[in-house]
Amino acid sequence: MAAPAKSANSATVNHPEAPSSVQNLTIGKALNLGLRKAMEDNDKVLILGEDVGKLGGVFRITDGLQKDFGEQRVLDTPLAESGIIGTAVGLAVRGFRPVCEIQFEGFIFPGFDQINSQLAKLHYRTQGKIKMPVVIRVPYGGGIGAVEHHSESPESLFAHLAGLKVVSCANPVDAYWMIQQAITSDDPILFFEPKRLYHSGALKAPVDTAATPEPLHKSRVIRQGTAATLVGYGPSVQVCLDAATAASSEGTELEVIDLRSLSPLDLAPVFDSVRRTGRLIAVNEAPSESSLTSEIVARVQQECFYSLEAPAMRVTGFDTPYPPAKLEEHYLPDLDRVLHAVDRAMNW
Amino acid sequence: MSSPEQWAHPDQGAESAATTVQPTPEQVIAGLRATTEGGADLIQLLTPEGERVPSPIFDPYVADVDIESLRELYRDMVIVRRADREANAMQRQGQLGIWVPLLGQEAAQIGSGRALLSNDMAFPSYREHGVGYARGVDFKELLGIFRCSDQGQWDFARHGFHPYTIVIGNQVLNACGYAMGQKFEGKVGNPESSGGENEATICYFGDGATSQGDVHEGFVWAAVYDAPLVFFCQNNQWAISEPTERQSRLPLYQRARGYGFPGMRVDGNDVLGCLAVTRWALDACRNGNGPVLIEAFTYRMDAHTTTDDPTRYRLSDELEAWKLKDPIERVRVHLTRNGGADADFFAEVDKAADDFAAELREFCFTMPDPPPERIFSNVYAEPSPVLDAERDEFLSYLDGFATAGGER
Numbered sequence: 001m002a003a004p005a006k007s008a009n010s011a012t013v014n015h016p017e018a019p020s021s022v023q024n025l026t027i028g029k030a031l032n033l034g035l036r037k038a039m040e041d042n043d044k045v046l047i048l049g050e051d052v053g054k055l056g057g058v059f060r061i062t063d064g065l066q067k068d069f070g071e072q073r074v075l076d077t078p079l080a081e082s083g084i085i086g087t088a089v090g091l092a093v094r095g096f097r098p099v100c101e102i103q104f105e106g107f108i109f110p111g112f113d114q115i116n117s118q119l120a121k122l123h124y125r126t127q128g129k130i131k132m133p134v135v136i137r138v139p140y141g142g143g144i145g146a147v148e149h150h151s152e153s154p155e156s157l158f159a160h161l162a163g164l165k166v167v168s169c170a171n172p173v174d175a176y177w178m179i180q181q182a183i184t185s186d187d188p189i190l191f192f193e194p195k196r197l198y199h200s201g202a203l204k205a206p207v208d209t210a211a212t213p214e215p216l217h218k219s220r221v222i223r224q225g226t227a228a229t230l231v232g233y234g235p236s237v238q239v240c241l242d243a244a245t246a247a248s249s250e251g252t253e254l255e256v257i258d259l260r261s262l263s264p265l266d267l268a269p270v271f272d273s274v275r276r277t278g279r280l281i282a283v284n285e286a287p288s289e290s291s292l293t294s295e296i297v298a299r300v301q302q303e304c305f306y307s308l309e310a311p312a313m314r315v316t317g318f319d320t321p322y323p324p325a326k327l328e329e330h331y332l333p334d335l336d337r338v339l340h341a342v343d344r345a346m347n348w
Numbered sequence: 349m350s351s352p353e354q355w356a357h358p359d360q361g362a363e364s365a366a367t368t369v370q371p372t373p374e375q376v377i378a379g380l381r382a383t384t385e386g387g388a389d390l391i392q393l394l395t396p397e398g399e400r401v402p403s404p405i406f407d408p409y410v411a412d413v414d415i416e417s418l419r420e421l422y423r424d425m426v427i428v429r430r431a432d433r434e435a436n437a438m439q440r441q442g443q444l445g446i447w448v449p450l451l452g453q454e455a456a457q458i459g460s461g462r463a464l465l466s467n468d469m470a471f472p473s474y475r476e477h478g479v480g481y482a483r484g485v486d487f488k489e490l491l492g493i494f495r496c497s498d499q500g501q502w503d504f505a506r507h508g509f510h511p512y513t514i515v516i517g518n519q520v521l522n523a524c525g526y527a528m529g530q531k532f533e534g535k536v537g538n539p540e541s542s543g544g545e546n547e548a549t550i551c552y553f554g555d556g557a558t559s560q561g562d563v564h565e566g567f568v569w570a571a572v573y574d575a576p577l578v579f580f581c582q583n584n585q586w587a588i589s590e591p592t593e594r595q596s597r598l599p600l601y602q603r604a605r606g607y608g609f610p611g612m613r614v615d616g617n618d619v620l621g622c623l624a625v626t627r628w629a630l631d632a633c634r635n636g637n638g639p640v641l642i643e644a645f646t647y648r649m650d651a652h653t654t655t656d657d658p659t660r661y662r663l664s665d666e667l668e669a670w671k672l673k674d675p676i677e678r679v680r681v682h683l684t685r686n687g688g689a690d691a692d693f694f695a696e697v698d699k700a701a702d703d704f705a706a707e708l709r710e711f712c713f714t715m716p717d718p719p720p721e722r723i724f725s726n727v728y729a730e731p732s733p734v735l736d737a738e739r740d741e742f743l744s745y746l747d748g749f750a751t752a753g754g755e756r
Contacts, residue, residue: 046532072532078572083521083565090471090525093510096532098525110561117515118522125499126511128726163727186729264734 021210028198030172030207031061031137034179035099037209039069042097045183047074048084049101049137058103059139059198081111088134089118097133099183105140105192106149112157119188120163132188135179139195140168141235141285142317142332145325152322153286155234158190159263159295166262167216168192170237172205174260177213185216192262194235203238217261219269225253228279228342231270231296233259236283236333243338254342262292270296271303278309279345283333288316310348313341386645387599391625392615396673398681406624409631413620415688421462421619422679422689423697425454428478429676430701431487434708435477435494439654443712445496448475452617452649455675456582458482459622460644463630464508464550469530471510471523471551475582479552483509487704488711497718516553517560520579523551524566527575527638536576537636546634548576550626556587558603559595567607567641576633578626579604579641582616584648589661601643609639616646617675647673720746 053076056063066074088098142151169175182189230240244254282293297312315333439447461482492498500511513519527549538544570577604611614625629640647670683689724739
């Protein structure tokens, strides 16, 4: 990636080759800096969660924030997810902008009632008299060799709830900007973070904190190709990119789209792509039935019916609970399963 | 208020039941059964017979309540009851989809509602029509919810009265968050001399809700964050068909001790008692000594809602016994006996209540149905092209009927 242009205040730049606004970050560190920036920008932003204070969260995403912003802005809460979200709702009524951390996606369900019944509906119930600028950060996905409830992908359960928005970042630049955009939004947002990529050195990327970010609820073509369209989000984006790289070495150019926003969906770029490639392979770690990929496939057949050269395909987790982690390499969509689906689509 | 041993009754020493050794099983059952007796710990300023009972602790909190104020409390309760009966009747006529009667709980709601100051915030469940009235919400604005034409549209911030919450117990955590916010904003514990404005929050829930995890979590959170929150539990003895002993082995107010804050039981049919105890509790919260649990021991004299049939699960004897403790009648007797009001006053109040009901009725009958596009409005704060498209498609589908000669 080329170094971005120097910012206007580049007088203070120490390294002439890169402006000071550019830092090489992991997804985890980018989230940390994004949260810090959001807290600096607005003193109504609070962080609530288990172990988010001194410990900095079990993944260290809130590292150092309590030290710098104090215990009234970074709250180590009692161990009660309904409490975290239920009080965040009340704090939002009072005018705060709470950012909740759920430790692992498998623990969000005690809070599901508050998310569904209050967080998602108060704006509609009151016809806009009460806003719910609440962000719920959820580390999700598998591949970390963990015990039960630490590797799931429940995002479609939330994308199904009217009144909520759902996004997922897949790289450090998006991590830095999307978390800030979610916090600035006046709507409640479930922010799904690909936990196995938090500290991936391979995904480290230069983040220009002076850049202008893209809108939050836009999908993005991240690799251009002609043979087929791969659509993924969160942890699946990297799988799609790896598959595209492998296919390219054999002469097949795959287009890859990072969905970014799971609700609302921005499928126009997907339709455009499929109209060119004629083939769709949608990828997610969640079980296939009634998943985000179900929705993508349904909408693509509706919008691109005459362009399709093969049925729209899906590569997903299986319709089982998440298996013991010794089996997760089989459960998780990987490069081979994606390429297998590409082959089927190409040879239809 | 120096130690938990005195919390059950502020300043009453260590003899209160909340702090004595384990109650016997017989005591537990006696304390829980749907009964007319609130037990030895019941705080009461006005007996069912209309006798004023002195209370060194709570009298100061109603020292300003002269005959005129008591007449106003009486008027509030009569109007709220009359409106409640009118709404119930309108449901029977098919004008409301459902009604949730408050009959019998007027004192608990008016007493606690009138204890609030304008900066305080109240989080109701769905039966708190009386509290809403006390907060200045036009009773008409409650009807849309039950006519199913809206979901509550009063000015929540101006009235300090949050939307109704239908999922049992959810509002307790929401209220707790709001109260935490009051504290974070420095609206708690400011000395009077500083001129600082203190605030508190009250949340309403019933005996059934005390079994919900959210209420437990609300107790825990409010306690550990010292939130200025009054938990106002109207124990009306019945959670639809389930009596209080299906929710607890312990009188509900005594649960507070386990969470580390004061709990007290007030005669929920005593408007003066409810006013005094709630003022005490709100003061404690504003001064930074919250939270507080109040159990208002009362009785749901009508059904859970208009869809309910209490004859299937309780005896009418019980209702007859509670009628003797009617919240309005005791104020009437007290006023009469003390020369505070004559027949003209009571007739005037009844007339005002009838007028209020007639106005309510006329309003309800002429309420317009919401237009179809209302389905799609305000799902999100930010623009939603997806929903705009869905709305436009549906409206154009509806228009197709008009074009075809039908009526939309």
